[in-house]
Amino acid sequence: MSNPEPDSLRESLEHFIGQPMGPASAAPDPVNIPMIRHWVDALDDRNPVYLDEKAAEKSRFNGLVAPPAMLQAWSMPRPKIEGIAERGGAPNEMSSENVVSALDGAGYVGTLATNSELEFERYLRPGDLLSASNAVESISARKKTGLGMGYFVTWITTYTDAEGEVVGRQLFRIFKFDPATMGDLNV
Numbered sequence: 211m212s213n214p215e216p217d218s219l220r221e222s223l224e225h226f227i228g229q230p231m232g233p234a235s236a237a238p239d240p241v242n243i244p245m246i247r248h249w250v251d252a253l254d255d256r257n258p259v260y261l262d263e264k265a266a267e268k269s270r271f272n273g274l275v276a277p278p279a280m281l282q283a284w285s286m287p288r289p290k291i292e293g294i295a296e297r298g299g300a301p302n303e304m305s306s307e308n309v310v311s312a313l314d315g316a317g318y319v320g321t322l323a324t325n326s327e328l329e330f331e332r333y334l335r336p337g338d339l340l341s342a343s344n345a346v347e348s349i350s351a352r353k354k355t356g357l358g359m360g361y362f363v364t365w366i367t368t369y370t371d372a373e374g375e376v377v378g379r380q381l382f383r384i385f386k387f388d389p390a391t392m393g394d395l396n397v
Contacts, residue, residue: 220352223361224349227348231308236341241335241338243274243336246280247261249277259271260277275335276333276336278328281377282380285340310384318359321387322387324385329378339371343368349364356392357389358389358392360387361386364381365382
């Protein structure tokens with residue numbers, strides 16, 4: 211078995227592991243009934259504990275709760291539309307010192323979301339105000355794919371309430387690739 215080819219770019223990314231992707235962010239609004247209603251209507255999820263106060267009070271929750279899958283929605287920032295295309299769809303400016311911008315600068319400008327996993331510690335209730343912080347969990351070795359050469363980058367976002375209690379986590383993984391190497395599996 212031969213030794214893998216040295217990858218100086220991957221080595222230069224090592225210091226990002228365990229580090230924040232950017233500053234923690236506070237949700238623009240607390241968990242609220244109008245947004246729950248929009249979600250329930252969009253997904254046709256008629257669980258009565260989301261909008262029916264009487265049914266929710268009789269449930270194990272003793273009151274209304276938000277659909278768990280809305281966890282990420284509560285902390286999403288309001289987007290700055292100007293320049294969104296140049297930011298690859300990112301709602302706001304990213305810190306120049308993170309793994310995604312470092313890969314962009316090295317020519318790995320393609321981004322493909324590959325998977326996301328949610329973990330819930332408790333149901334959210336109307337009035338909860340969340341904050342989110344994230345840290346890089348891992349960066350793969352360089353991979354050859356049909357999209358081109360690239361790296362899988364995984365980070366964990368931790369969601370907390372106003373008292374600092376962890377209410378959930380999200381693992382998010384993307385593939386950052388160099389489109390110029392698409393289809394070139396001999397690289």
